[in-house]
Amino acid sequence: MTKQTNTIIIFDIDGVIRDVSGSYRRAISDTVEHFTAQAYRPTPTDIDNLKSEGIWNNDWEASEELIYGHFVNQGKTRAQLQLNYQEIVSYFQTRYRGTDPENWNGYICNEPLLAQPSYFQELTQSGIAWGFFSGATQGSANYVLEKRLGLQSPILIAMEDAPGKPDPTGLFATINLLENGSETKQTVVYVGDTVADMHTVEKAKAVDNSRTWLGVGVLPPHVQETAVRRDTYTETLMKAGAKIVFSNVQELTPGQIQEWERK
Missing domain, CATH: 3.40.50.1000 (HAD superfamily/HAD-like)
Incomplete structure (x- = not known):
């Protein structure tokens, strides 16, 4: 024994x-790029800097925060933006899990x-x-x-x-x-x-x-x-x-x- x-x-x-650098993190960058109308694609260092704050373990929330950060830097306020969190999550999942809910075909398949x-x-x-x-x-x-x-x-x-x-x-x-x-x-x-x-x-x-x-x-x-x-x-x-x-x-x-x- x-x-x-x-x-x-x-x-x-x-x-x-x-x-997950080519999956979760890539999905973060894709999501931020999509919701900023291709104006901003965060680099791996941008994502690391955010996560080093110690409170952005959830990648959906991290994506949302990076989107907010981009627009705030453009002079807009968070109240003006009214981002739809569920839309962010859904888009993220199409990149990470893929477009087929039964047989995943997204980035997760190649980690x-x-x-x-x-x-x-x-x-x-x-x-x-x-x-x-x-x-x-x-x-x-x-x-x-x-x-x-x-x-x-x-x-x-x-x-x-x-x-x-x-x-x-x-x-x-x-x-x-x-x-x-x-x-x-x-x-x-x-x-x-x-x-x-x-x-x-x-x-x-x-x-x-x-x-x-x-x-x-x-x-x-x-x-x-x-x-x-x-x-x-x-x-x-x-x-x-x-x-x-x-x-x-x-x-x-x-x-x-x-x-x-x-x-």
């Missing part, structure tokens, strides 16, 4: 388990995976409990976890299940599902790629200081294209509370967990 460790690992999905099924098997074999807390929808999250990675009914708290990050409610809900009434795990590791993810850990710590909370940062692929962006993004995550920052999620090994447990 596998010896159980005293640690739970909970993963964000976007930018950690799958590369590169950043982790392999064998990685999760290794965690299980090492007695480490693991699950997912993501701002992605249930449909999108399960598409990558079950259809792409082949994971069997993984523990998942998604957009529909909890308030958006950095609210830690979803993190606690994931922990409850993983512990399932059994012995409380002392250490909780949350692995994410944004400031909001690290702030979620800090807020969880403020609610329950009886556990050890560790925020682990992962650099999404789009920030690793130049050393300057990589270093800047690393520093941003560390300032937001990350204990360590990896370039790929699979660098968080069972050995690394065991080393932390010994300290």
Whole structure:
């Protein structure tokens, strides 16, 4: 029987388990461009700068904010604009999921995976409990976890299940599902790629200081294209509370967990 460790690992999905620079982020840019009548297409850096504020984890809301920002810069007020949020969401989904609601044909179909099924098997074999807390929808999250990675009914708290990050409610809900009434795990590791993810850990710590909370940062692929962006993004995550920052999620090994447990 596998010896159980005293640690739970909970993963964000976007930018950690799958590369969304050509999907979610591309859909943000398409959506903003559409609703600004082709006047403004945000760059990856524009999107990173917005998300570094730590409150724009929801990409529909981030799209809306970038649209507002463009028009405010043109001298208009938010009250004048009266953007239709549902129209923004619907357009975004036609780009991300695609135009066929049954057989998705959008950007989601081509997201590169950043982790392999064998990685999760290794965690299980090492007695480490693991699950997912993501701002992605249930449909999108399960598409990558079950259809792409082949994971069997993984523990998942998604957009529909909890308030958006950095609210830690979803993190606690994931922990409850993983512990399932059994012995409380002392250490909780949350692995994410944004400031909001690290702030979620800090807020969880403020609610329950009886556990050890560790925020682990992962650099999404789009920030690793130049050393300057990589270093800047690393520093941003560390300032937001990350204990360590990896370039790929699979660098968080069972050995690394065991080393932390010994300290």
